[in-house]
Amino acid sequence: MNRHLHRIHRADEIVFGRSADLRPSEVDRAMRFLSHAADKGVLWWCVAALLGLVGGRARRGAVRGLLSLAMASGLANGILKPVFPRRRPPARAWTNVLRGVPIPRSSSFPSGHSASAAAFTAGVALESPAAGAVLAPLAAAVAYSRVHNGVHWPSDVVAGLVLGGAVASGTRRWWAVRTEDPAELGRAVDAPALPEGEGLLVVVNPESGPESVDPSEEIATALPQAHVRALDTDHDFAAQLDAWVAEANPRALGVCGGDGTVVAVASAAARHSLPLAVFPGGTLNHFARDAGVAEISDTANAVETGHAVLVDQAVVHTDVEEPAPFLNTASLGGYPDAVRLREKWQPRYGKWPAAAAAMVRILSAATPLAITIDGRPVKVWMLFVGNGRYSPADQVPMSRPAITDGLLDVRYVRADRRASRPRLLFAAATGTLGSSRVYVRSLVPRLTVRVNGAPVALATDGEVVADARRFEFRTEPGAIAVYRPQS
Structure with missing residues (x-):
């Protein structure tokens, strides 16, 4: 082990020395600027703001990137540096006043700047490969700037890059990447x-x-x-x-x-x-x-x-309203109440802030919903019914690989298990939702739900449509012919 560490340190000294001997140039100014800009992740927050303006996959990437950055920075600076102390490279007398930055007192291993850069960029790339490719050279420059400015050994930077990439990749265990691939639909029909x-x-x-x-x-x-x-x-x-x-x-x-x-x-x-x-x-x-x-x-x-294919439609019958069709999802519990609160707040705050605030408000004050599912009594926090098969099966549904076969994707969170909410949060954070006893998922052609108490709200495709006590969900396989380009 000591022999391997000696070889790594010897390689560090060689690479660090060659970098230190580079002739003064405008690169020094750029490296100094990048090193300062990336302090406390400020550079990446600014990039995230720009990606947010782009919208779509880039915006989702910015959110995943910032979460990955926070986790990688906390792990590098809060845990690994104290556990693995390492001396910083020796201070140098730079011939160029634009070279170098103040040397931190913390451990040299690993590079927190490199971990943050890799985590943010990899997180963005998981959602938007194009945006990740654009950011990759910037992340590499930030990482190298720590060697160029004399505050990290090259192996510190490599370790930080590996750490950041691993943390970003690990977010897929509890937050699945939403695929942009179209769903599998039914057979082709004449249109x-x-x-x-x-x-x-x-x-x-x-x-x-x-x-x-x-x-x-x-x-x-x-x-x-x-x-x-x-x-x-x-x-x-x-x-x-x-x-x-x-x-x-x-x-x-x-x-x-x-x-x-x-x-x-x-x-x-x-x-x-x-x-x-x-x-x-x-x-x-x-x-x-x-x-x-x-x-x-x-x-x-x-x-x-004239190219078209068949798709399934789902419908829910209640005891108070006409049948309500839906193409995507239906839900009972906290979500419909959050939709109503979002609609109330939306004119004042805008759709997305109102939606986030409404969901936090509702879930923090949620009470268990006593229902009977196909004759089985159970208490739940929320019930989700999808038209077709949603993915992933063992996490929060993010995409839909199929709208065929006449199946409903039913998921609910049990409230009649001990410490159900903490267990749910733990399972979601560790990627073990599929094996948790508080998270239930099944694929069925029909579903009957009875509420044991006052009527509750039903939401279909993001709209609240009824308050009822009895709900019968079923699919209508191949009910609609939809024009779709030939692949």
């Missing part, structure tokens, strides 16, 4: 090919998606013969849709909006036996992404070629 959209009625929700984007113009450009109508959000969607179908007698229905709008138009398509064209135009576009139509042009091409 009318509509050149330039002739015979297509497209329904657009003008209140969905970013305010600065009007998808109607792009749809009209891609399919100039399509009939595009804007929903009146103050009136019943189903009545408007049925009236427009009777008036226009279309050969297919199209929809552009959020998940709530999509499910309303999908239900109309099923009622009138029409194929459905989904144009991504909402904030999250869950169903459009899973159906394999990431761009409006994708849907337009499928409409003109």
Whole structure:
């Protein structure tokens, strides 16, 4: 062991010495700046803010990157440095005043700057490989700056990089990476090919998606013969849709909006036996992404070629309302209450801050929900029902690999187990949710839930639709033909 350590230290001295002997240049100024900028992770917080403005996968990467950075920095500086003390490189008299930075008093092993740089960049790369590739040279420069400025041995930097990468990779155990791959759908079916959209009625929700984007113009450009109508959000969607179908007698229905709008138009398509064209135009576009139509042009091409596949639709019957169809998810417990609180706070604070605050508020004050699931009494904190199979099976669901086979993905968190909430948090943090006795998951074609008490709220596809005591969930396999480009 001592022989290996001696070899490592000898290699450190050689590499460090060659770096120290480099002739003065503008690189010295850049290395000094980067080293200071990365102090306390300030550089990476600024990068995260920029990624947040980009949105999408880059924004998710920024969140994962910051969490990875916090964990790696805490592990490197709070645990490994005290446990493995190592002297810093000897102070040097630099010939260039731009060279070097003050030498910290903490242990040299491992490099906290390198660990933070690697953790943030790897965390970003897990969600957005393109953004991670752009950041990789910056992370490498920050790591090297610690050697160039004389405060770390090269092996300290290598250890920090390995540590940061491992921590970021380890986040996948408790926070799965959401795949962008489309879901597996049903068999291909014949659908009318509509050149330039002739015979297509497209329904657009003008209140969905970013305010600065009007998808109607792009749809009209891609399919100039399509009939595009804007929903009146103050009136019943189903009545408007049925009236427009009777008036226009279309050969297919199209929809552009959020998940709530999509499910309303999908239900109309099923009622009138029409194929459905989904144009991504909402904030999250869950169903459009899973159906394999990431761009409006994708849907337009499928409409003109007439390529469509069957997808399952789910429906829930209650004891107080008409059946409520859903394409993505339904839930009981804390989530519907959080949706209602979010809608109340959203005009004042905006959607995302209101959603986060509402979820924290509801879960902190949650009480167990006594229900009977297919005749079995149980107390739960929350019940999730997905249309199709969601992934991963042993973590919080993040993506949907299949919307076929007529299955519901049912998950719930038991509240009748001792210390259920701490156990749930521990299992989620350690990636052992699948083996936890407080987390239950099953795949079934139908599900009956009875509430043993006052009526509770039901949310489907992000919208609260009813307060009831009895719920019957079931799938309708291959209920809707959806235009999808050929792969």
